[in-house]
Amino acid sequence: MAKNQIQSFESGLVLNKQQKNVLIVYAHQEPKSFNGALLREAVETLEADGHSVEVSDLYSMHFEPRCQRTDVVGSVQNEGFFKYQMETKSAWENGTLSADIKVEIEKLKRADLVIFQFPLYWFSVPAILKGWFDRVYTMGFAYGMGNMYSTGPMKGKRGMLSFTTGGPGAAYYPDGLNGDMNVLLWPLQNGVLKFVGFDVLAPQIHYAPAHVSDDDRKQWLTDWAKRLHNIFEEPVLNFVNSSNFSNYKLTEEYLEGESSKQFGPTVGQNIGKPFSSTGMLKP
Amino acid sequence: MAKNQIQSFESGLVLNKQQKNVLIVYAHQEPKSFNGALLREAVETLEADGHSVEVSDLYSMHFEPRCQRTDVVGSVQNEGFFKYQMETKSAWENGTLSADIKVEIEKLKRADLVIFQFPLYWFSVPAILKGWFDRVYTMGFAYGMGNMYSTGPMKGKRGMLSFTTGGPGAAYYPDGLNGDMNVLLWPLQNGVLKFVGFDVLAPQIHYAPAHVSDDDRKQWLTDWAKRLHNIFEEPVLNFVNSSNFSNYKLTEEYLEGESSKQFGPTVGQNIGKPFSSTGMLKP
Numbered sequence: 001m002a003k004n005q006i007q008s009f010e011s012g013l014v015l016n017k018q019q020k021n022v023l024i025v026y027a028h029q030e031p032k033s034f035n036g037a038l039l040r041e042a043v044e045t046l047e048a049d050g051h052s053v054e055v056s057d058l059y060s061m062h063f064e065p066r067c068q069r070t071d072v073v074g075s076v077q078n079e080g081f082f083k084y085q086m087e088t089k090s091a092w093e094n095g096t097l098s099a100d101i102k103v104e105i106e107k108l109k110r111a112d113l114v115i116f117q118f119p120l121y122w123f124s125v126p127a128i129l130k131g132w133f134d135r136v137y138t139m140g141f142a143y144g145m146g147n148m149y150s151t152g153p154m155k156g157k158r159g160m161l162s163f164t165t166g167g168p169g170a171a172y173y174p175d176g177l178n179g180d181m182n183v184l185l186w187p188l189q190n191g192v193l194k195f196v197g198f199d200v201l202a203p204q205i206h207y208a209p210a211h212v213s214d215d216d217r218k219q220w221l222t223d224w225a226k227r228l229h230n231i232f233e234e235p236v237l238n239f240v241n242s243s244n245f246s247n248y249k250l251t252e253e254y255l256e257g258e259s260s261k262q263f264g265p266t267v268g269q270n271i272g273k274p275f276s277s278t279g280m281l282k283p
Numbered sequence: 284m285a286k287n288q289i290q291s292f293e294s295g296l297v298l299n300k301q302q303k304n305v306l307i308v309y310a311h312q313e314p315k316s317f318n319g320a321l322l323r324e325a326v327e328t329l330e331a332d333g334h335s336v337e338v339s340d341l342y343s344m345h346f347e348p349r350c351q352r353t354d355v356v357g358s359v360q361n362e363g364f365f366k367y368q369m370e371t372k373s374a375w376e377n378g379t380l381s382a383d384i385k386v387e388i389e390k391l392k393r394a395d396l397v398i399f400q401f402p403l404y405w406f407s408v409p410a411i412l413k414g415w416f417d418r419v420y421t422m423g424f425a426y427g428m429g430n431m432y433s434t435g436p437m438k439g440k441r442g443m444l445s446f447t448t449g450g451p452g453a454a455y456y457p458d459g460l461n462g463d464m465n466v467l468l469w470p471l472q473n474g475v476l477k478f479v480g481f482d483v484l485a486p487q488i489h490y491a492p493a494h495v496s497d498d499d500r501k502q503w504l505t506d507w508a509k510r511l512h513n514i515f516e517e518p519v520l521n522f523v524n525s526s527n528f529s530n531y532k533l534t535e536e537y538l539e540g541e542s543s544k545q546f547g548p549t550v551g552q553n554i555g556k557p558f559s560s561t562g563m564l565k566p
Contacts, residue, residue, distance in 0.1 A: 029351060030365045065348045065410035068312060082313045085449070123474030124407055127348035127417050131410030149460070166368070171531040175538065177432070178531075179473060179551020186466050191406030248454040248461075255458065264557075268462020274547075274557050 020232060022046050023111035025056045027118040027129040034164055034209040037221060039117050042162075045225040054107050058128045064100060065131020071098045089139040097138065104136040113158040113231060114198070120165045123184050133192055142196045150242035152197020158236070159198030161188060162205075162224075169207035174277065181205070185280040186267045190239065199236040202282050235283035240265050303515060305329050306394035308339045310401040310412040317447055317492040320504060322400050325445075328508040337390050341411045347383060348414020354381045372422040380421065387419040396441040396514060397481070403448045406467050416475055425479045433525035435480020441519070442481030444471060445488075445507075452490040457560065464488070468563040469550045473522065482519040485565050518566035523548050 024042055028035035039055065046053050056063070067084050069076070072091040076082065091097045097105070108114065118129050125133075137143065147153055165172070172181040185203060193200045204227065206220055227234075244254040250269060264270035267279050307325055311318035322338065329336050339346070350367050352359070355374040359365065374380045380388070391397065401412050408416075420426065430436055448455070455464040468486060476483045487510065489503055510517075527537040533552060547553035550562050 029367060032364045033366075059349070059351070062349075065414060066342070066345075067404075067409060067411075068342070081315045083316075084312060121350075122413070122416050122420070122478075123470040124413065126350060127410045127414030128350075130405070130407065130413045131348060134404050134410045137405070168531060173532070174547070174551075174553050174555055175533040176531055176552070177525070177528045179469060179549065180553055183466055183469050183551050183553070184474070186462060187406040187470060190462060191467070195405075242460070245460045248451060248459055249456070250458040264457070266462065268457075268466050269459070270457050270463055270466070270557065272457055272557055272560065274553065274555055277555065 018050065018232075020051045020112040021110045022051050022053045022113045022115065023056065023107050024053065024115045024117055025058065025129065025132060027058045027116075027126045027132075029059045033119075034206065034217060035117055035119055037217070038162060038164075038204075038206070038224060041221045041224050042115060042117070042228060045228045046231075049229060054110070056104060056107060056132070058132060061100075063128055063132060065128050065134070067131075067134050071101060071135060072096055073098055085139050088135075092138045092140040101135050101138065104132065105138070105141055108136065108142075108154075111157060113160075115160055115162055117162045118164075120163050123178070124188065137196060147197075148195055148242070149197070149239070152195060154197035155199075157198055158201055158232070159193040160201035161185070161193075161203040163203065164206045164209050166210070167208060168211070169205075172207070180277075182267050182275065182277065182280040189237065189280055190266070190268055194239050200239070201231070201234055201236055203280070237280065237283055238266070240269050301333065301515075303334045303395040304393045305334050305336045305396045305398065306339065306390050307336065307398045307400055308341065308412065308415060310341045310399075310409045310415075312342045316402075317489065317500060318400055318402055320500070321445060321447075321487075321489070321507060324504045324507050325398060325400070325511060328511045332512060337393070339387060339390060339415070341415060344383075346411055346415060348411050348417070350414075350417050354384060354418060355379055356381055368422050371418075375421045375423040384418050384421065387415065388421070388424055391419065391425075391437075394440060396443075398443055398445055400445045401447075403446050406461070407471065420479060430480075431478055431525070432480070432522070435478060437480035438482075440481055441484055441515070442476040443484035444468070444476075444486040446486070447489045447492050449493070450491060451494070452488075455490070463560075465550050465558065465560065465563040472520065472563055473549070473551055477522050483522070484514070484517055484519055486563070488564075520563065520566055521549070523552050 024039060026039050030036060043053050043055065069082055072087050073096045076087045077090055088097065116125070116129065118125050124130070142153055167178060170176055171178040172184070174180040189200050189203070204224060209217055209220070240250070244251055250271070255271065258265055258271065264273035264275045267275045307322060309322050313319060326336050326338065352365055355370050356379045359370045360373055371380065399408070399412065401408050407413070425436055450461060453459055454461040455467070457463040472483050472486070487507060492500055492503070523533070527534055533554070538554065541548060541554065545556070547556035547558045550558045
């Protein structure tokens with residue numbers, strides 16, 4: 001019997017408060033892959049805990065990654081000069097976005113937690129998942145003037161990356177062949193998750209699962225499940241609050257407060273200093 | 284009359300030496316966009332200088348961004364457990380990659396310079412271009428064990444990013460709302476260009492072209508053309524030579540040589556230090 005169900009005998013109110021909606025956006029071709037195993041582990045664990053889980057299995061859905069004219073149904077504002085961002089913003093307002101985008105937007109609206117499960121391709125997400133961000137994050141819905149970062153529309157939702165790598169963990173240190181994982185994660189965790197308002201959870205990274213034993217992979221799945229049991233109570237990663245910027249720049253006042261500190265505030269807002277070696281990895 | 288043609292009257296040998304093959308991989312839906320203007324400026328300038336230019340206009344080509352089973356023609360090694368990287372490596376070796384990938388590989392082989400022209404989407408390339416990297420950079424062809432970074436198969440070719448942003452330049456400083464452009468560019472310039480062996484040229488960045496005057500945009504096109512005239516003589520960005528790594532880590536010897544320096548060697552190999560504020564922007 002699931003945790004929430006037990007609690008529901010004790011207090012009906014607790015049940016309502018703890019039962020959450022989770023969306024997993026999954027980008028792997030092969031169910032037998034370790035990504036597939038991580039997906040199933042997450043679905044089973046979260047459902048057993050009483051949560052409601054939806055999965056967008058992008059390859060199975062044949063999800064379209066390209067931003068095109070067909071993303072707007074019917075006429076556009078300017079057929080002679082197609083501006084994707086502006087036309088899809090209008091389409092969002094008018095309810096004329098293509099059906100596949102609308103479905104994903106509704107899933108995103110419902111979700112309290114979104115997990116992106118993928119293998120790292122070229123130091124980023126696979127194209128099919130990049131296309132999910134490019135198309136589902138419609139202007140107007142996912143961001144707008146004054147609605148980004150701390151005040152982004154996904155405010156209050158939790159978002160996280162869960163991914164596998166081909167190369168070993170050693171390659172992703174600040175003295176590693178592929179470079180500091182904190183740097184690699186900044187564009188995704190700040191630019192894709194935080195930008196639209198998510199509270200960003202530490203990434204779940206599995207380095208080179210193809211090169212470890214079956215026992216190790218089993219242990220990794222057990223650890224993943226353990227983490228998921230408490231995923232709504234975890235502290236989140238640290239970003240600079242948007243209120244500390246004026247005209248796209250950190251305020252003088254904020255910078256003064258940082259002046260005596262050893263590290264820059266974040267990887268991206270490093271203000272010319274070294275940054276924490278775990279800033280994008282741990283709360 | 285183009286520069287090379289003039290030179291060819293003086294010396295036939297000079298012509299052969301200077302005439303280069305350029306590939307422009309272009310990812311914008313609308314020819315009337317500033318990206319479209321930058322593309323045309325590049326094609327005209329480079330051809331007038333006597334170079335041979337090919338364009339992969341990804342949206343017009345309806346380029347497929349998804350890594351799928353159909354990227355291998357005929358049978359695969361393991362139909363019951365599809366491993367994209369290994370199967371496409373075999374397909375590369377056996378000549379059974381799908382036709383659209385083969386065509387792009389041939390273009391890449393011919394090129395002395397590759398320019399990627401795109402609007403920045405979510406702090407990275409649009410999905411259609413991400414898919415070009417995911418699919419055309421086949422293991423075996425574009426990289427392999429011991430063939431990456433300084434010894435990558437694109438060694439001797441020049442590669443560069445040319446892109447536009449929505450936000451203003453101020454937002455991309457180390458105290459800016461979107462964070463340090465050096466950090467944003469590391470995964471692309473190191474992880475996508477340098478990884479396969481390219482000599483990486485400084486990026487051509489046009490910030491918020493939608494918010495400047497027609498005169499400014501004309502000037503930007505003129506400046507772009509001016510740069511392109513000398514693109515094969517430009518110094519390239521600095522990366523750590525692969526020979527300084529052992530077991531995925533910088534060697535003790537290399538680190539000793541760096542110990543007294545103010546900055547880390549690169550943005551990614553920052554070894555816990557601040558890095559140059561122009562490391563990913565200027566040679």
